[in-house]
Amino acid sequence: MLGQDLYPLTGTLREPLLIIEWVIVFLFSELAFLLYMRVKNKETKLSNFIEKASILFLLAYSSMWVFYIFGDYYMETQFLRLVVFNIGYILRMILGLIFIYQIEKFQIFFRKYLFSKIFSIFTLISVVLFFTAIEFTQYASLVLFWIPLILIFFMYTLKLAKKTRERKEMKFFKGKIYLSILGAIILGLGFGATSDPIVSVLGLNLRLVGDILQIIGIIVLSIFFINLPSPSEQDWKDKIDKLFIMRDSGICIYYKFFKDPTNTRGEQIISGAINTIKLILKEISHDDGEMVIEKEGKVLITNQGKYITGVIIADQNLDSLKFLLKRFIEKVEFLYSNIIRDWDGTMEIFLPIENITQEIFF
Amino acid sequence: MLVSLREVYLPAMIFSIILGYQLAIYFLYLYGKHRKDKIGLNKFLLIFSNLFGIGATSYLFLVIGSFYIHDSYLAELFIRIGVSLLQGGILVVLLILMSKPFFTLINSRVVKIISLFSGISIIYLLFLYVKSIGLFPSILIGLIGGGYFIYFQTKLVKLTSGTEHSRLLMTLIGEVTFLIGLFLGSGLPNISMLIDLRDIFYFVGSYVINLGLLAIFYGTFKFPGLLEFNWKNNLLKLYVIDARNLFELYSYDFNIIRNFADEPESHYNNEENNPLNSIGVVGISDVFDEITKTYQNRVKIIKYGNFSILLEYEEDPKSQFLFVLFVDKNMKSLQLFLKKVKTQFLNSYSGLLANFDIVDRFRETIFSGFDVILQKILD
Numbered sequence: 001m002l003g004q005d006l007y008p009l010t011g012t013l014r015e016p017l018l019i020i021e022w023v024i025v026f027l028f029s030e031l032a033f034l035l036y037m038r039v040k041n042k043e044t045k046l047s048n049f050i051e052k053a054s055i056l057f058l059l060a061y062s063s064m065w066v067f068y069i070f071g072d073y074y075m076e077t078q079f080l081r082l083v084v085f086n087i088g089y090i091l092r093m094i095l096g097l098i099f100i101y102q103i104e105k106f107q108i109f110f111r112k113y114l115f116s117k118i119f120s121i122f123t124l125i126s127v128v129l130f131f132t133a134i135e136f137t138q139y140a141s142l143v144l145f146w147i148p149l150i151l152i153f154f155m156y157t158l159k160l161a162k163k164t165r166e167r168k169e170m171k172f173f174k175g176k177i178y179l180s181i182l183g184a185i186i187l188g189l190g191f192g193a194t195s196d197p198i199v200s201v202l203g204l205n206l207r208l209v210g211d212i213l214q215i216i217g218i219i220v221l222s223i224f225f226i227n228l229p230s231p232s233e234q235d236w237k238d239k240i241d242k243l244f245i246m247r248d249s250g251i252c253i254y255y256k257f258f259k260d261p262t263n264t265r266g267e268q269i270i271s272g273a274i275n276t277i278k279l280i281l282k283e284i285s286h287d288d289g290e291m292v293i294e295k296e297g298k299v300l301i302t303n304q305g306k307y308i309t310g311v312i313i314a315d316q317n318l319d320s321l322k323f324l325l326k327r328f329i330e331k332v333e334f335l336y337s338n339i340i341r342d343w344d345g346t347m348e349i350f351l352p353i354e355n356i357t358q359e360i361f362f
Numbered sequence: 363m364l365v366s367l368r369e370v371y372l373p374a375m376i377f378s379i380i381l382g383y384q385l386a387i388y389f390l391y392l393y394g395k396h397r398k399d400k401i402g403l404n405k406f407l408l409i410f411s412n413l414f415g416i417g418a419t420s421y422l423f424l425v426i427g428s429f430y431i432h433d434s435y436l437a438e439l440f441i442r443i444g445v446s447l448l449q450g451g452i453l454v455v456l457l458i459l460m461s462k463p464f465f466t467l468i469n470s471r472v473v474k475i476i477s478l479f480s481g482i483s484i485i486y487l488l489f490l491y492v493k494s495i496g497l498f499p500s501i502l503i504g505l506i507g508g509g510y511f512i513y514f515q516t517k518l519v520k521l522t523s524g525t526e527h528s529r530l531l532m533t534l535i536g537e538v539t540f541l542i543g544l545f546l547g548s549g550l551p552n553i554s555m556l557i558d559l560r561d562i563f564y565f566v567g568s569y570v571i572n573l574g575l576l577a578i579f580y581g582t583f584k585f586p587g588l589l590e591f592n593w594k595n596n597l598l599k600l601y602v603i604d605a606r607n608l609f610e611l612y613s614y615d616f617n618i619i620r621n622f623a624d625e626p627e628s629h630y631n632n633e634e635n636n637p638l639n640s641i642g643v644v645g646i647s648d649v650f651d652e653i654t655k656t657y658q659n660r661v662k663i664i665k666y667g668n669f670s671i672l673l674e675y676e677e678d679p680k681s682q683f684l685f686v687l688f689v690d691k692n693m694k695s696l697q698l699f700l701k702k703v704k705t706q707f708l709n710s711y712s713g714l715l716a717n718f719d720i721v722d723r724f725r726e727t728i729f730s731g732f733d734v735i736l737q738k739i740l741d
Contacts, residue, residue, distance in 0.1 A: 018369065022376045030381075037583050073369075241654075273649045280642040281666040289667020293650050296659040300650065313654055 006200060007081060009072050013204045020211040021069050027218045028062035035225055050156075053102040054225065057149075060095035064088050068194075079134075086130045086137050089145070093123040096145060100152055107156060115152050122148065138196065150188070157181055180224040187217030236320040240361070241298075242270070242313040243325075245332060245353065247340065250275025253308070254332075254353045258361075274300070274311055292317065305329040307340040328360050367561060368429040374568040375425050381575045382418025385582065386411050405463060406518070409455050409511075410582075416451030420444045428564075438493075445500050446487040452507035453480040459514060467517050476510055479503050501545075508541050524698045529581050536577030543570030593695035594740060598669065598688035600700075601640040602707055602729070604721075606682035610640045611721070612707070612729040614736055643671055643686050663692060674700045676708065683708070683715065702739050710735060 009017065032055045039051045067088025075081040101116045109115060122144040129137045157177055192198060193210025244267065245254040252271035282288060291302040299317040303310040303325045310329040312321050332353055333340070339349060389411035396404050427440025456477045459468050483500045512534065519530045547567020597616035604611055647661040660679075664671040670692040674685040685704045689696050710732065714721060721728065 018372060019376060022373050023380065025373070026377050026380055034583075270653050273653050277646050277649055280646060281664070284639050284642060285667055285669060287667045290665075292663070292665040293646070293661055294663045294665075295650070295656070295661045298650075298654045298656050298659075300653070 006204070007072055007078070008074060008076060009204070011204070013208060014073070017204065017208060017211065018069070018073060020208070020215070021065060024211060024214050024218070025062050025065045025069070027215065027222075028058050028065070031218065031222050031225065032058035032062065034222075050103070051225075053099045056095050056099040056102065060092045060099065063095075064092045067091075082134045082137065086126075086134060089126055089137060089141050090123075090130065092141075093119075093126050093145060096149055097123055100148070103152060103156055107159065109152065109155055115148060119148055150184075153184060154181075176224050179220060183217050183220030183224060185217075186213055186220060190214035190217055236314075236318050236324070237361075239315045239318060240312060240321060241315060242311075243328075243357065243361070244271050244274070244311040245329070245350075246271045246275060246309045246311065247307070247343070248309070253340075253343075253347065253350045254357075256354075256357055256361075271311070274302075278302070278309075301325060303329050305333045307337060308333060324360055328356065331356050331360070370565065371425075371429070371568050374572045375421070377572050378568070378575055379418050379422055379425070381579060382414045382421065385575075385578065386413075386415030386418065388582070389414065405458055405461060409458050412454045412458070413451055413511075416447055416454065420447035420451065423447060441497070442487045442491055445497055445504070446484045449480050449484050449487065449500060449504050449507075452504055452511070453477055453484070455511055456480065456507060459511075464514075468514055472510065476503075476507050480507055505541065505545060508537075508544075512537055512541070522695070524694050526695060529583075532581030533578050534581075536574045536579075536581055538574070539577055540571055540574030543567045543572075543574055546570060593693050593699070596690040596693060596696060597699075598690065599639065600688075600703065600736070601643075601686040603640050603644060603684045603686060604682055605644045605684045607718075607722075608641050608644065609725065611683070611725055612732055613640065614733065639688070640686060643673065644684060647673065647684075665692065672697055672700050674704045676704070699739065703736065706735050706739060707732060 035051050035055045035058070039055065067084055071081045071084040071088075075084055097116065097119050100119050101113070104113050104116050126137065126140065126144055129140055157180060190210045190213030193213060194207045198210075199207050240258050242258065243254075243256040244252055246252050250272045252267045255267040255271070277293070278291060281291060288304065290304060291300070293300040294317055297315060299314050301312045301314070301317070301322055303322070308329065310325045310332075312325050314321055335356070336350070336353075343349075389407045393404060393407035393411060396407070421444070423440050423444030427437045427444060431437040431440055456473050458464075459473055460470060460477075480503055483503045487497075487500055515530070515534050515537070519527060519534060522530055544567065547564050547570075594616075599616060600612075600614040601610055602612040603609070643664070646664060650661050651657050660675050661673055663673070668690070670689050672687040672689060672692065674687075674697075675681065676683055685700055685707070687696065687700045687703075708715070711729065714728065
């Protein structure tokens with residue numbers, strides 16, 4: 001076994017390394033807990049699977065480090081060290097399997113549950129190696145655990161990045177995905193620097209550097225996870241029902257029915273009714289402002305421009321929809337402000353607004 | 363297996379210190395975020411920030427002094443600084459408690475006495491330390507100060523409801539656990555009779571402190587910035603409406619309370635006897651149902667400009683009574699309050715409401731007695 005003389009770790013670097021590695025355990029567990037608190041109140045399974053999968057990854061990483069600490073600092077023989085590590089490896093493989101299964105539940109890579117099946121076989125191989133050839137498990141874990149995990153992570157992340165590239169208004173989300181990739185790379189480099197082959201050649205100083213890199217990596221990943229918009233915000237396209245633009249008088253100059261495009265009736269009645277609600281509220285408050293009417297399963301959002309009001313009727317109150325509506329009204333007013341001010345009643349002049357709708361909402 | 367005692371405590375110590383600093387930063391951030399709202403009770407966030415920040419620093423000094431310094435004089439100095447820092451943290455808390463927003467909730471004389479003793483304790487620890495007396499008196503004063511703060515918090519918890527209440531309660535339980543751990547780890551080992559059991563106390567104490575911090579961490583997760591302490595000042599008007607026959611059964615103007623409390627005026631139009639305020643809301647709800655062609659659920663919230671309207675219905679969808687609350691800002695506490703009002707109103711007048719003739723003839727006066735019940739709910 002490479003570098004066996006190094007273990008259990010002693011010397012001046014023992015204490016600093018021990019402190020930093022317990023900090024790693026703490027930070028990973030804490031992030032897993034924070035994500036769990038975010039996920040536990042969410043209703044739809046589809047919208048939070050990536051967070052659940054991430055919780056598993058973080059817990060696996062954190063628990064693995066506990067085993068590394070016990071193995072590297074407190075086990076006096078190589079055999080005991082390997083036994084402790086292998087218990088950790090098997091636990092990690094099980095958590096890794098659940099992690100991959102969670103991702104593949106809602107994302108298909110080549111074939112449904114392909115990676116889960118492969119990983120199950122790898123888990124079995126790990127168990128067999130534990131009982132038959134324990135000295136090979138450390139190297140085997142590179143192939144059996146890390147390669148499939150990194151592969152699936154990158155494939156999912158690239159898929160997500162491609163999806164957001166198609167939706168220009170979500171550029172900020174694309175930036176965060178790249179941040180997660182950066183965090184994962186730093187984490188990977190850090191972990192690699194603490195591995196036996198590297199440490200045995202370059203010494204414990206590099207292990208210290210590796211630990212610090214892992215802490216940086218987890219901080220970067222934390223920024224990504226904590227600032228991640230709710231996955232339901234990505235599904236705004238499924239939630240939007242109707243879109244209107246009205247003049248102050250309540251006349252509808254543009255409408256779009258997303259869920260029932262063939263239904264071309266009633267837009268003036270609806271916009272008139274919305275305007276009546278606005279007038280009632282204006283009378284109550286003697287003020288003007290944005291309006292949100294909400295009930296379970298339906299919401300009405302308005303955005304007041306200088307000359308027009310935009311209205312969205314949707315299935316859920318999402319920040320994405322408010323953002324998109326604001327942009328939409330700004331763009332329409334930019335192009336049509338002169339026309340709206342002196343409008344003669346011709347509706348055909350507003351037909352090109354469809355292009356703006358296509359640009360923003362499709 | 364190579365194990366030194368301090369390596370057994372190490373995970374607990376690291377977790378406590380990091381978590382302490384994280385909580386301090388988090389509360390400071392919350393305080394800064396809501397500072398512009400000028401709600402005095404938000405200083406409670408500053409108290410927490412101080413407590414955790416200074417507490418974590420104090421613990422750091424105690425750990426370094428206990429485990430990492432071999433020179434006995436230096437080790438004792440670090441421990442004294444650690445304990446005085448903790449004492450200082452409690453003193454800062456007590457001084458903030460003496461500020462205006464908390465005046466009605468504290469006994470200022472008791473707070474002044476404890477503050478004085480805390481100050482004396484700090485001076486003693488830093489400049490007049492006597493080895494034969496030791497740390498125990500200072501730790502005891504610290505525990506009394508901490509205990510009073512917890513007592514104050516129990517009063518604060520009673521002001522809240524719903525999620526707020528459970529979060530503050532969880533934090534309180536965490537603090538009590540933390541104090542117990544602190545006493546076990548720092549207090550008891552300083553008693554000469556128990557000196558042989560020092561290591562056990564320290565071990566148990568450090569992990570109990572962690573448990574306490576975890577409970578505090580859970581309780582403060584997504585702490586709402588304490589705005590909901592102020593929920594009563596967001597109340598504008600309450601209406602109980604017969605939605606079927608379209609008339610107002612009861613109304614209450616909370617602006618009377620606002621005026622007595624010298625609260626800033628609301629943006630909401632305070633015109634009296636404007637039926638649009640109440641009946642108009644019924645219309646909005648019905649029109650919205652028609653626009654969206656959804657009739658199974660009812661409108662719960664209407665937000666317009668700088669005010670919101672909360673609606674509460676009876677369980678039976680065929681029922682005609684609607685409870686409407688106009689508020690400055692929507693808060694969970696206000697939604698809970700409206701639910702309580704609905705329950706109380708229906709319980710108080712269930713028999714009467716079934717008799718439409720009487721209600722119709724005397725509706726101007728028959729529900730005026732609900733003012734008293736409403737006051738009780740507010741109190």
